Amino acid sequence: MTDTLAILIDLGYIVASILFIIGIKMLGRPERARRGNMISALGMLLAVVSALFECCLSFSLVISGMVVGAFIGVIAARTVKMTSMPQMVAILNGFGGLASLLVGWENYHSSPESNLFITIAVLLAVLIGGVAFSGSVIAYGKLSGRLSTKPIFFYSQQIVNGTIIVAIFLCGAILAYDPAASFSYVIFIVIIGLALVLGVLGVIPVGGADMPVVIALLNSYSGLAASAAGFIILNNVLIVAGALVGASGLILTGIMCKAMNRSLANVLFGGLQAAVSKEGAGEVQGEPHPITPEDAYYVLEAARSVVFVPGYGMAVAQAQHAVRELGDILEGNGAEVLYAIHPVAGRMPGHMNVLLAEANVLYEQLAEMDHVNPRMESIDVCVVIGANDVVNPAARETASSPIYGMPVINADKAKTVIVLKRTMAAGFAGVDNPLFIKENARMLFGDAKASLQKLIGEFKES
């Protein structure tokens, strides 16, 4: 390879890294996010082209691999439904993690006798990539409903996890001592297996409502795995891009934890405690007040300001278009309409925003919790659609409640609350919700979409 070509290739990687940085920065600004994503994609293209100039002995394999991957990627991205977005993100993330694992494997297979540093990088890529992959597959299973969303616990789970981590470290140490020995290859395969098991065990105790935290965390892992792969092939663009993703995933994880007033450790291991302590929580006394669609229509018809609070139930019922339609009717009726979105509503960060955007709700109407809460007392009607824990006043009022201290949308402070809900069952956290029996709360039982369509029907008839 000539010197000029080598410099050009390096230059390509540097420019690619800059494009990733600019792209991520723009992804954080609503008006420029789409362009930011394209800039980051351009960076990726540049990195791939640069790599093609230095990588390959056999182009036939490389090109066919990329064609197959691109074909699958395009089909998946085109056909996925917006309601399936959480599992789509999870599985793509898993693929990235597995790719980093395999890069580590190939490197170890081809040249086991590398220096200690490379061996450690290989082990990290395999470990982090493996956890990201199997964890994402379990997350995919839970999000797509193929697995139960209930947290799964078994006896002495944390001891098992701890043992696996210790075993991985021991195996890693043995392997690093003599990577080229024949038994080391066996140990290498064992490490891959253990990493995969660790990812599974790490995600099965996490329940459906805590999924936003886990998805953000797994996202961070796949970035760090790519970074480790960069240390293997001594390539800066992998290190920089992977570190950026790792950092952003961690930040997002932190935001999600804060929105639930829980520590990361509590989310990952603490589901059991929450489920147990619920027994001790004070029983909520009182009766809910049901309301018919017709009466709900009269309440909404007279309202000058309406806030919708969507939750996972809206996604399940695929009610986002009906919500938007009702919102438009109310606006046409002269009311001010806002959509208040809790940071952890749904199954991934920003889940509700994506669904409402799909239904053409304008960006300006989507309000964050902190902006809505101060004005809640002046709101005429708050319509809760399939949300439960994120509007539970017990988080403010009942110190014994498992979710006490979690920031919630103060739906109960609106003049009237209409709750669309299938049954009186408790939310994911298994916590009773005193909102449902408050004097100003009215329960509109039934499927959220069906109820909304009845309301829309009432408006159209009048």
Added chain:
Amino acid sequence: MSIGLLIFVFILAIFLGVELITKVPSQLHTPLMSGTNAISGITIVGALTAAGTGADTVASIVGTIALILATINVVGGYLVTNRMLAMFKRKDEEQK
């Protein structure tokens, strides 16, 4: 390239990432996540090397699978993010 320098780059990039992401409105959390997820497909560069220079058949197979998966991650990730971002509309765009 020296190992120290690589670690140096890694640590600076982590700090940069933290600075870049700190203030993101929650409306953009999902696109940000799937957009950065696509970036983590950068491991495709490692996969290209792995698939293209494998020492034997096993290495080539492992490398090619890595390449296919990384490409799905990259292509799927960017397209899905673009699809989501295209849905976010503001008032001025609505009127166009």
